[in-house]
Each structure stands twice: as structure tokens, then as C-alpha cells.
Amino acid sequence: MADVLNLELNSSEPLLKVSGLTVRHLGAEHERTIFSNVDLSVARGETIGIVGESGSGKSMLTKAIMRMLPPYMAHEGRIELDGQEITNLSLRKVHQLRGDQMTLLFQDPFTMLNPVLSAGEHILEALRANKKFRKEISKQESKKIVLERLSEVGIHDAAVAGRFPFQLSGGMRQRIALATALARNPKLLIADEPSTALDNTTQAEILALLKNVQQSRQMGLILVTHDLRVAFSVCDRIYVLYAGSILEVGPSVELEKAPLHPYTHGLLLSEPPIDRRIEVLTSIPGSVPSFDNVLGKCAFAPRCNWQTQVCLDSTPQLRNVGERHVSSCLRLQEIKSELIVDRTGRKTADSPFVNLSTQSALPSITPVLRIQSLKKTFINSQNRKVEAVQNVSLEIAPGECVALVGESGSGKTTLGRCIVGLEVPTSGSIELDGLEATNYNSISRESRAALRKKAQIVFQDPYSSLDPRQTVADCLSEVMQVNGEGKDSRNSRIDALLKHVGLPESYRVRLPESLSGGERQRVAIARALAVEPKLIICDEAVSALDVSVQAQILSLLRKIQKEMGISLLFITHDLAVVRQIADRAYVMKNGLVVESGLVDDVLSRPQNEFTQKLLSSVPSSASQLAEKDQTLLLKKDKDK
Amino acid sequence: MTLTLRSRVSKLRDVPGSVLVASLIIIIICFAAVAAQFISPFNPMEQDLLAVSLKPTSSHWLGSDELGRDVFSRLIAGSRGAIIGPFLIAFSGLVVSAILGIFAGYRGGSIDNLIMRGVDFIVALPGLLLTIVVVSVTHGGYWMALLVLGVLNVQGDIRIVRGVSLEQRKLPYIEALRVVGVPRWRIMYKHIVPNIYPILIANFATDFAGALVALSGLSFLGLGSQPGTPDWGRMLSDGQPSLFTNYWAALSPGITIVLLAVSVNLIGDWVYDFYSKKSLQR
Numbered sequence: 001m002a003d004v005l006n007l008e009l010n011s012s013e014p015l016l017k018v019s020g021l022t023v024r025h026l027g028a029e030h031e032r033t034i035f036s037n038v039d040l041s042v043a044r045g046e047t048i049g050i051v052g053e054s055g056s057g058k059s060m061l062t063k064a065i066m067r068m069l070p071p072y073m074a075h076e077g078r079i080e081l082d083g084q085e086i087t088n089l090s091l092r093k094v095h096q097l098r099g100d101q102m103t104l105l106f107q108d109p110f111t112m113l114n115p116v117l118s119a120g121e122h123i124l125e126a127l128r129a130n131k132k133f134r135k136e137i138s139k140q141e142s143k144k145i146v147l148e149r150l151s152e153v154g155i156h157d158a159a160v161a162g163r164f165p166f167q168l169s170g171g172m173r174q175r176i177a178l179a180t181a182l183a184r185n186p187k188l189l190i191a192d193e194p195s196t197a198l199d200n201t202t203q204a205e206i207l208a209l210l211k212n213v214q215q216s217r218q219m220g221l222i223l224v225t226h227d228l229r230v231a232f233s234v235c236d237r238i239y240v241l242y243a244g245s246i247l248e249v250g251p252s253v254e255l256e257k258a259p260l261h262p263y264t265h266g267l268l269l270s271e272p273p274i275d276r277r278i279e280v281l282t283s284i285p286g287s288v289p290s291f292d293n294v295l296g297k298c299a300f301a302p303r304c305n306w307q308t309q310v311c312l313d314s315t316p317q318l319r320n321v322g323e324r325h326v327s328s329c330l331r332l333q334e335i336k337s338e339l340i341v342d343r344t345g346r347k348t349a350d351s352p353f354v355n356l357s358t359q360s361a362l363p364s365i366t367p368v369l370r371i372q373s374l375k376k377t378f379i380n381s382q383n384r385k386v387e388a389v390q391n392v393s394l395e396i397a398p399g400e401c402v403a404l405v406g407e408s409g410s411g412k413t414t415l416g417r418c419i420v421g422l423e424v425p426t427s428g429s430i431e432l433d434g435l436e437a438t439n440y441n442s443i444s445r446e447s448r449a450a451l452r453k454k455a456q457i458v459f460q461d462p463y464s465s466l467d468p469r470q471t472v473a474d475c476l477s478e479v480m481q482v483n484g485e486g487k488d489s490r491n492s493r494i495d496a497l498l499k500h501v502g503l504p505e506s507y508r509v510r511l512p513e514s515l516s517g518g519e520r521q522r523v524a525i526a527r528a529l530a531v532e533p534k535l536i537i538c539d540e541a542v543s544a545l546d547v548s549v550q551a552q553i554l555s556l557l558r559k560i561q562k563e564m565g566i567s568l569l570f571i572t573h574d575l576a577v578v579r580q581i582a583d584r585a586y587v588m589k590n591g592l593v594v595e596s597g598l599v600d601d602v603l604s605r606p607q608n609e610f611t612q613k614l615l616s617s618v619p620s621s622a623s624q625l626a627e628k629d630q631t632l633l634l635k636k637d638k639d640k
Numbered sequence: 641m642t643l644t645l646r647s648r649v650s651k652l653r654d655v656p657g658s659v660l661v662a663s664l665i666i667i668i669i670c671f672a673a674v675a676a677q678f679i680s681p682f683n684p685m686e687q688d689l690l691a692v693s694l695k696p697t698s699s700h701w702l703g704s705d706e707l708g709r710d711v712f713s714r715l716i717a718g719s720r721g722a723i724i725g726p727f728l729i730a731f732s733g734l735v736v737s738a739i740l741g742i743f744a745g746y747r748g749g750s751i752d753n754l755i756m757r758g759v760d761f762i763v764a765l766p767g768l769l770l771t772i773v774v775v776s777v778t779h780g781g782y783w784m785a786l787l788v789l790g791v792l793n794v795q796g797d798i799r800i801v802r803g804v805s806l807e808q809r810k811l812p813y814i815e816a817l818r819v820v821g822v823p824r825w826r827i828m829y830k831h832i833v834p835n836i837y838p839i840l841i842a843n844f845a846t847d848f849a850g851a852l853v854a855l856s857g858l859s860f861l862g863l864g865s866q867p868g869t870p871d872w873g874r875m876l877s878d879g880q881p882s883l884f885t886n887y888w889a890a891l892s893p894g895i896t897i898v899l900l901a902v903s904v905n906l907i908g909d910w911v912y913d914f915y916s917k918k919s920l921q922r
């Protein structure tokens with residue numbers, strides 16, 4: 001099949017060629033297909049991206065290529081690296097190949113680094129794995145090579161070589177991991193979500209670095225990511241993987257401008273733009289199925305707006321739809337024009353509808369939240385004081401959505417936790433809807449109960465926000481019960497709440513383990529709504545979700561704000577999300593608010609240098625990135 | 641979909657063989673404890689001076705001891721005491737640690753400090769020595785031994801339960817419950833207990849096995865149970881002088897103690913693994 005598709009660069013032999021690769025999980029009871037019949041190629045000096053939502057099989061695909069599958073997974077198909085077939089090469093030989101020819105970079109640099117080895121030792125260790133190197137290179141020379149590798153990844157301070165992983169920041173660790181991976185000059189680098197665990201600015205630096213190294217070495221690079229923006233900014237071509245099948249492959253530029261598969265199209269639309277607010281956020285309903293559940297039909301059919309009977313009758317094959325561009329959508333020709341209309345016809349929403357600056361002029365309106373000179377100091381394990389929140393004042397009007405943005409560690413979460421009484425502020429004051437809420441411990445039980453009805457919180461991690469042993473209905477019912485509701489009204493309100501957050505009634509009896517991340521987050525929102533609060537604090541509530549699901553949850557929150565008049569405090573690091581949902585924004589850095597104002601002003605005309613930096617680290621198109629990369633590297637050098 | 645043991649272990653073949661054997665052993669010993677009077681071939685106290693130190697025969701399955709008492713019948717008669725003592729110790733450990741451990745871990749602060757100082761105090765005591773002294777000085781016998789061992793045993797449980805409760809406390813779902821206004825006690829017993837009970841079960845098993853061995857050891861030293869009562873530890877020490885001539889009398893209680901202790905531990909481990917794996921599978 002591969003020769004029908006003209007994916008490869010002209011005549012030259014690709015660096016990596018994968019054809020018909022299938023991986024199955026050999027379970028005790030039944031076999032499960034993880035992905036099937038994947039064709040993929042990487043030319044020398046080319047960067048490809050593999051994108052797809054969580055569970056689509058991206059990581060397994062890279063593991064299969066590296067021949068690193070766990071023993072209970074079986075693969076078939078053909079993998080050729082640099083002209084050599086490695087599909088069934090003995091593990092000993094594969095081991096030599098890894099590092100010499102191809103190498104892998106993981107999401108979490110911590111798991112890749114050995115805590116007892118210093119940065120320099122990691123690189124040396126990788127070098128020594130090669131026999132030739134062990135024999136021929138002297139100690140002096142190897143030291144020089146280590147420093148060379150370090151400077152290649154932007155570390156010019158020789159002292160770093162002697163530091164241990166725990167003494168380095170996440171970004172630094174990822175640099176060391178990269179230097180280690182590059183030690184033996186591999187021809188192919190596979191990076192699985194290399195920047196996902198890092199905060200925005202560091203993420204941008206690491207991506208720029210990867211691209212830079214890839215270009216100067218003319219190395220093949222496979223970047224695995226769930227984030228389309230990241231893929232567009234770094235990759236030449238992109239493979240879209242969904243439920244274990246490749247749905248579309250094409251050059252980044254084309255995919256970004258005109259995707260030719262409804263799934264890619266949906267993903268792209270779900271990605272909120274940072275420069276304007278979209279009136280109706282597009283999302284893809286539902287979540288990713290498993291390969292076996294969509295066998296024999298278009299994998300995307302259950303979630304596709306354009307699905308008809310043809311789509312269910314057979315498994316679609318990839319077909320050429322442009323130069324080096326393939327798509328598996330059967331109905332592409334019929335729906336192409338609709339896709340374009342969909343993309344271009346999105347309405348930009350009006351500016352925010354509440355404006356506190358005019359409102360606070362009216363003394364009659366009590367703000368839902370008023371924070372004055374709040375300060376919170378922690379004592380850390382070394383008995384040092386950490387000023388998480390230094391001096392923050394903030395107000396939220398009824399029905400308003402306010403965003404609190406900043407990098408990790410800037411004190412956003414601490415502030416949110418103070419508001420709901422999970423932390424007690426060191427000084428300053430908090431008022432919720434006119435009620436004193438500074439210290440939940442020092443007030444009567446009745447006042448505390450009253451405060452619970454004012455502010456609620458939704459956390460980031462959907463997997464640990466629900467009691468794993470409680471059904472959805474029990475969870476909601478308990479909240480109402482402790483707030484004094486009778487059994488009958490509880491029962492009918494559970495249905496109403498589920499409806500509000502877009503879950504069917506049948507979900508009452510479900511346990512969290514049988515819910516997807518997005519569904520769990522809906523339940524968490526329903527739980528917050530159950531007490532009928534005036535304000536909901538969303539602490540990175542959509543950050544752990546896939547884009548398509550993120551858009552669903554954002555729309556839900558917008559709806560709640562509009563229809564129920566509930567105020568939102570949206571804590572996030574994602575500026576595009578801020579643009580979509582918030583009326584006003586506060587930017588925090590090191591426990592201080594450095595800038596605040598209407599979202600439009602803050603994001604379009606940032607005054608503060610830090611806000612500008614945050615904005616500039618949002619991944620954008622490739623050319624912009626290259627520019628940024630240069631300035632970042634220059635700046636790094638200057639800092640030293 | 642629910643997490644009950646019954647629905648998860650739908651097929652017996654999912655259970656490892658060692659666990660099946662261990663369960664069988666425990667079931668047999670429990671049955672013996674309940675039905676002792678009916679299944680025991682001889683009166684365990686009856687001395688038959690015409691049949692002393694017998695090797696196993698068709699009527700005396702495990703032979704007889706110095707005084708001509710049937711070893712098998714005495715083993716059966718001793719099973720009740722062998723189970724009840726360790727059970728009481730393990731059970732009280734479970735209840736006390738579930739209350740104090742969770743309270744300490746969840747509340748933190750001065751209550752936690754107070755409880756943990758108490759625990760530290762018990763840890764500092766020389767356990768076995770203290771038991772021997774207290775039991776022999778007070779002539780308290782079996783019940784005193786249970787009491788002292790029970791108090792000594794509980795500290796380990798409290799520490800473990802406190803640790804896991806502390807972890808639970810930091811989880812978003814617990815914090816969300818606090819924010820929503822669920823009272824403390826309810827969070828502790830309705831949310832934390834169900835989520836940490838594999839640990840409680842594992843503790844119970846280790847406690848049981850440990851108490852069985854400790855109680856047998858005390859009886860062996862002549863403390864705890866009254867002389868003459870059919871107690872496994874005492875049978876062990878009674879049989880010891882003639883270990884090389886009449887080894888059946890000494891070895892059978894010894895082997896039974898080991899079998900029971902190992903079986904309980906095996907099952908405890910398995911139940912713990914089973915649930916932990918379940919929660920890791922996310």
C-alpha cells in the first residue's frame with residue numbers, strides 16, 4: 001500500500017521507513033489492538049510530528065519503532081532504519097542501535113535521569129556505551145566532548161556538568177536529557193511530549209532548542225505531541241493518529257491552513273485562538289474510542305458530524321488528496337467546501353460584557369469576591385520562608401469571569417486555595433459576597449456553612465478529584481445532604497445537575513473509573529454547582545484535558561457563567577484559554593500582581609514586560625519560532 | 641464495575657494456587673475451632689497411661705504425648721485459643737488504628753502530635769521483655785498477655801494508617817469535599833476508610849500472624865495459658881524434652897503454628913496487592 005501513496009521525499013532513501021506496523025496487547029483474556037497498519041517515513045533532516053489525543057497510541061508507536069515494547073505487546077509489519085531492517089533484530093543488536101542510530105527523549109526528564117549521576121556523568125555514560133569510544137577516546141578528550149554537548153543544548157556554564165538532577169530545574173533537566181540522547185550522534189531522535197511537563201516559557205525554549213539542534217545536525221526528528229500548535233511550530237510534516245489509525249498525513253503548512261479530515265479539522269477548531277474570542281467554541285463531542293471498538297468503519301465516525309452509512313460500511317484507506325498529503329475520509333470530496341465554511345465562518349464574539357471599572361464606581365454592587373493586600377507565607381522543609389502570595393488585591397463582580405495567569409510557582413493556586421479556606425492567609429483580608437472569609441478556622445460553624453455556599457473550587461487533575469469508590473449520584477447527593485437537603489429534592493436535583501453539565505441520567509450509577517477525563521471534570525463541576533455557589537474557582541480546570549474535550553468544558557463553563565450568573569475565577573497558564581473565557585485578567589509573578597485589566601488590553605496591548613514574555617512564549621508558526629529561538633539563545637548567553 | 645472482591649474474582653483460576661491452599665488451611669483450622677467437640681477423636685484432657693508417647697497410629701493420628709493424651713485431639717482443642725487471641729489483638733489493632741491513625745493523619749496539628757507521642761512511647765518500650773515481666777509479675781495469664789501484646793501491637797498500625805491518611809488528605813477529592821462542607825468525621829469514615837482499607841486488611845493479617853507467634857512464644861515460656869490447657873505453644877514446650885524420641889508431639893503444634901501464620905500472611909498480601917493493583921491501573 002505504501003507505494004501507492006507518494007509520501008516520501010522524491011527518490012532519496014528515507015532515514016526511517018515503517019510500513020504496515022501493527023501492535024497488539026496480548027492480554028490474558030483477549031487481545032487488544034493498540035494501533036494498526038501504520039505507514040510512516042522520515043527523511044534525513046526532516047521533522048515529522050505525530051499528533052493525537054491521549055490514548056490514541058502515540059507513545060506505543062514510538063516505543064514500537066525503538067523496539068522498546070513491553071514483552072506482552074506483539075508487533076508485526078516492517079521497520080527499516082537507514083536501509084537496515086530492524087523489525088525482528090535481536091534485542092542485543094537493537095540495544096547497540098539505540099543511542100548510535102536512534103534515541104528517545106521522554107516527557108518527564110526526571111524519569112530519564114539517574115539521580116546519583118551528575119549531568120556530565122550522564123553524557124559520559126552514554127558515550128561509553130559505545131565500544132569504539134571506550135577504546136579510542138582519552139579522558140581529556142571525553143571531557144571536552146561533554147562540554148561540547150552541553151553547549152550544544154545551550155548550557156555554557158561548565159559547572160553544570162557537576163550538578164545532580166535534583167539540583168536542576170525542569171528545563172535544565174530536559175536539556176541534560178537531550179545532551180545525553182545526542183551524545184553518540186544519532187541519526188534519528190524521537191521526542192515523546194518533550195515539553196509537556198514544563199511551563200510555557202521553558203516549553204518554548206526547549207522546542208526552539210530541539211528544532212535548532214535538529215537543523216544544525218540535519219538529523220531526523222519525530223516529535224510526539226498532543227498539542228497541534230507545538231507540532232505546527234516545529235514539524236515539516238504531521239501524522240494525525242486517532243484510536244490507533246492514521247487519519248491524515250500532510251505538510252504542516254497545509255494541515256494548519258486547510259486540514260483535509262474532519263478530525264484534524266475539529267482538533268484545529270477546538271484549539272482556542274489567542275488573538276480573538278470565538279463566539280461558539282467548537283469541540284468534538286465524546287472522547288477517543290479504542291481501536292477494536294471502531295473496527296471495520298471509519299475510526300472517527302462515532303464523533304463525526306458528517307458521518308453517513310458509507311462511513312460505517314468499511315475501514316477507509318488513506319488516499320492521496322494533494323502533494324504528499326493523504327487523508328482517510330471517505331466523503332472528503334463532498335464535504336470539503338463545508339469544512340472551509342466551518343473554518344472561516346466563525347464569529348468573533350463581542351468584547352466582555354461586564355466591566356468592573358465602571359461597576360466599582362457604583363457602590364451599591366457588592367463584589368462576589370474582594371481580596372485586599374493578601375499575603376501568604378509558607379515555611380518550607382529547610383525552615384525558610386517562602387512568600388507564595390506577597391501582596392495581592394483583587395475583585396470580582398457578580399457574573400464576571402476573571403482570569404488569574406502566571407507561570408507555575410507564581411502563587412495563583414495558593415491564592416485560590418485561600419479563598420475557599422484550604423489555606424489560611426498570613427495577612428490581608430478576603431470577603432465573599434460581603435461575608436468575612438479570611439480565616440475559615442476562626443469563625444462559627446454557621447458562618448462557615450454560609451461561606452461554602454459562596455465559593456467552590458474545581459481542580460486540575462480529573463483523575464484524583466473524585467472519590468474512586470463513590471458513584472456519580474452518591475457524590476452529588478452527599479454534597480446536598482450535608483447542606484441539609486431532603487432526599488426527594490436531592491434525587492430530582494441530581495438529574496437537573498447532570499443535565500446542566502451535559503451528562504446523561506444513566507451516568508448516575510457510574511464510578512469514576514468508568515468515566516473519561518472530561519466526564520470526570522463535568523462531575524466535579526456538578527459537585528461545585530450542587531451547593532449553588534456565587535463563585536467557582538477553576539484551578540487549571542482544563543489544563544489536563546485533550547483539546548477537543550477542553551473546548552467542551554470551556555463551553556460548559558461559559559454557559560454556566562451566562563445562564564446561572566455565576567462568577568468564575570479562572571486560574572490558568574494558558575493565555576488562549578484566557579482569551580476565550582475571561583472578561584478581565586490579572587497577571588501574577590512571584591506572588592505579586594504585575595498587570596491587570598480587560599482581557600483585550602492585557603493580551604493585545606500588554607504593558608508589563610513579564611506579560612509580554614508570557615505572550616511571546618505561546619507556540620506559533622515555524623518562522624516566528626525560528627526568530628524567537630535566536631533571540632532566546634542570545635538572551636541566554638547574555639545572562640551567563 | 642463495582643470494586644467488590646466477589647465481582648472481581650469472578651473465576652477461581654484468577655486466584656494464585658498458594659492463596660487457595662492458604663484459604664483451605666484457614667478454613668480447616670476455623671472449622672476445627674468451631675466444631676472441636678464433635679470432631680475430636682479423643683478427649684484432649686484424658687490421660688491414657690497405657691498409651692504414652694505413641695507414634696502415629698490409625699486411632700492416634702498424630703500419636704500421643706508423655707501423659708498419653710491424643711496429640712491430634714489436643715491440636716483441635718487448641719485451635720480455638722490459637723485463633724481467638726490473635727484475632728482479638730489484630731482486630732483491636734484495626735479498630736484503634738482506624739480511629740486514631742486516621743484522626744492523627746487527617747487532623748494533623750496538636751492532636752496528631754499527642755497521638756504520635758503516645759506511639760513513640762510504646763515504640764520505646766522493650767516489647768517482649770516487658771510482656772514477660774508484666775505477665776509473670778501480675779500472674780495475669782492469657783488475658784493479661786493479650787492486653788499487653790495488644791497495646792504493643794497497635795503502634796505499628798497507627799503509624800501506617802496515619803501515613804496513608806496523610807496522603808489521602810492531600811488528594812483533590814478530599815479537599816473538594818472539605819470545600820463543599822462535608823464534616824470531618826464523615827470524610828474520615830465515609831471516604832478515607834473505604835479508600836485505605838487494603839492497608840487495614842494487610843495490617844490485620846500481619847498483626848494476626850505476629851500475635852499468633854508471640855502468644856505461642858509466651859505459652860512456650862510457661863506464661864499466658866494455664867498449665868494443662870491444650871495450647872499450641874504449651875504443647876510445643878511440653879513436647880520439647882522428648883523432641884528426639886517423640887517428635888510428633890512437639891512438631892505437630894509447631895508446624896500448625898507456622899502453617900497458620902504463613903497462610904494468614906499470604907492471604908493478607910494477596911488482598912492488598914489485589915486492591916493496590918486495582919487503584920494503580922488508572
Ligand SMILES: Nc1ncnc2c1ncn2[C@@H]1O[C@H](COP(=O)(O)OP(=O)(O)OP(=O)(O)O)[C@@H](O)[C@H]1O
Binds near residue numbers: 055061
Ligand atoms: N503498558 C501498557 N499495557 C497495556 N496497555 C497499554 C500500556 N500502555 C498503553 N496502553 C494502551 O495503549 C493505548 C495507547 O496508549 P499510548 O500511551 O500509546 O497513548 P498516547 O497517544 O501516547 O496517549 P497520551 O497522550 O496520553 O500519552 C491506550 O489504549 C493505552 O491504554
Ligand code: SF4
Binds near residue numbers: 298306329330
Ligand atoms: S469517513 Fe465519514 S465518518 Fe469518517 S471522517 Fe469522513 S465523513 Fe466523517
Ligand SMILES: [Mg+2]
Binds near residue numbers: 058059192
Ligand atoms: Mg504518550
